[in-house]
Amino acid sequence: MKSDISYLYKPYLHTRELMPENQETPIHFLNERTTPIEYIYKRNHFLYPALDSAAFFLPVVGEVERPMVFPYNYIKSLPSKTIKMVLECAGNKRAYFDPKTYGEQWKDGAISQVAWKGVSLKDLLYFTGIRSTAIEVAFEGYDYGTRKDIDRVFPYARSLPLEKALHPDTIIAYELNSQPIPYDHGYPLRLVVPQWYGMASVKWLKEIRVIDHKFTGPFQAIDYVYYPNKEDDFGKKPVTEIKVNSIIQQPMNYSVLDTGSHSINGIAWSGHGTIKEVELSFDQGLTWKNVELYQDKNQQHLWTFWKYAWTVEEKGEHTIMCRAKDSYGNIQPLEAEWNRKGYGYNAVYIIKVKIE
Template sequence: MPERKFTVKPSLTTRGLSPENQETPLEYLQTDAMNNYQFFRRNHFDYPSLNQANYRLLFGGLIKRPLSLSLQDLSRFPAKTLKVALECAGNKRGHFEPKTYGEQWGKGAISQGYWRGVPLAHILDLTGFSSHAAEVVVKGYDHGVRKGSEKNETYARSLPLEKALHLDTIIAFEYNGQPLSYKHGYPLRLIVPGWYAMASVKWVRQISVIGTSFKGAFQTNDYMYYPSQETDEGAFPVTELNVNSTIQTPLDMEVLDGSRHCIRGIAWTGKGMITRVEISLDNGESWLDADFHPPASSYEWVSWQYVWNPGKSGEYSILSRATDSIGRTQVRKAFWNRKGYGYNAMDHVRVFVY
């Protein structure tokens, strides 16, 4: 009999069961367009129950023409496909010092692929929104009791009108050429390129135009940077992705032989493009340029590599840092904030070469 070969899929790393929160083991990834199985999962509540047969997307608020769109209605609008990386605002939270409360994400609460959908602006233009419009509120079907509160709440976020009208802010119905998976927002989710993924609301139910600032709990309590441990002084909202990089291989505390090795990883930013990725093999004393191909768009990560010949045995402290086209470079210590958002310190692994 011929030998049977099995393909072992890496399991996601569980950070929470109810609601389900799981991250991707990035060191296993050999592609930059990840399938549904590999895509990280971030939920605030248990998965919602949907009546797919009667699904409608509602538009209301400060508009002249309220809309109720079926999936078939939406399919008649011009669509576009964007390659976008989505990163949880709490990605790498487990690396903060001192520690912050919340899911202790490692490096894997980030994934990317090809999203296809209708620009939100196309539909908002049909509604005849008011000249007093300030923000667009997007409400999902997911709801429950928010952590730290006794109230039953629905997940909802708002975007400034300018961001909502950006032609790359889309209502997505496909991922990698297939309908969205249920666990990633089927049948519709918002995709907001360049912003942390809390803005890309899943299981979209209703979109409303308002003339004031939205005060929902996931807008003004969660997803705020709180620089102080004791007070809310100096707080400001989480929006655009910070410039960042991750070392995929070698792994932290890995033992290597003295032959040639490829240090590889990814780098990304929420504004501009990645223009440089550097590697240090001596804990930041000196820096070397890594190789990468510029991305086709500013919304995707770049895959980088550096071929390393250790030369001698011993312990090595490897760092990576990325720079983007607006001049932002990763620093040694991340900006600490009480809820642990936006971690983007230089990545760091230690290895021993024998």
């Protein structure tokens, strides 16, 4: 009898940093529509926070008619919804920028696809009421620390414009993939903002504050800003929606293959709309071939799996290029829009393989 050694053949998270913990999803080896919890990428700015019983009470204060504190169990008792979505770090693929940019050198794995369950933020704000002076909603997490560029302790905090905060799919989540949110992903409560990069989905939610001014915390006014110039801040703009993007999962870059038939497969995604087309080029972008898409009909916030049957008899080195197009006409560019903090890389994906 052969022993079962399948447990030996499994992917692992790829460590970028341990303190704070930053780990990449092994995205090239996963084909599940929902990323298993053990493979969801981890992005932290500080060490994990120490939580106490106060973490199970969520204050909503500021420019509201009736400031309230919502107990965890009360939030769970409210009508809920489940949001299946791409969760992508704004720095995903940062390692591919040229010139290089500073920060975690993420490759392809600062992205996962998950299912959140929770209550719409607008439903909580219905109980408190919103004053006519309100223009943003700010969110503070329990995680905090000293920034390297400012010798002060800051919590991780960000805001949303009122319109985005009141979108029915912006939720206060308490479950991830049908179980309580794990501690390292924001337990007990996490803000979840579909369509936007992951920096918007504040973990370990401590307080919601409706405000009558623009929020200027460092994780919004300094970080998560596109700075197109190396030496000055001219032309800066905030990082918000996920850009149209794709990767080739298999074969991997610099693989050695035999002649004959091969399956090229991958994923494509966009924060704005859905994926309508994925194309491959084998001649440096002179011509493009459509691939077969595998989509759910109602996949507003999900990535799209794709596959292409490639028959190759010519030995030697081959370059394969991949680009995606979404339902709003956005298409991956040949070159990403360089910015000095390395956000939003979405250039045409390129691998090289050798046929022997």
